[in-house]
Amino acid sequence: MDEKTIKQLLGLQIKHLRKKHNLTQFALGEKIGIDQRQIAYIEGGNSFPSLKTLNKFCDVFNCQLKDLFDYEHFVNNRNVKKEIEDKISILDEKSLNLYYQILNVIDKSC
16 A cells, blocks of 8 residues: 555544544644644645654544554445446446435435
């Protein structure tokens, strides 16, 4: 896995944990002592936090360092999304419309 992908997946994991703990980027930044913009950069996969900052994330999220890098579920989701995109790309207009209607029904029930 390349560095860019690791940054992106770590960012997704931090965002997931932040939302799980009902924190805004601003509130998380205050708790760990960094600017909200830096949180946004990290979550966007544009910046890799220092070890000190990673440990602060762990304190806030009440997790171990290894948990921040446990993003296999995001990798699996990427594969699922790619497969869905591939299937959708070959649908005729009528079938595409049907898929769209089904997704809207599912989205409303969630």
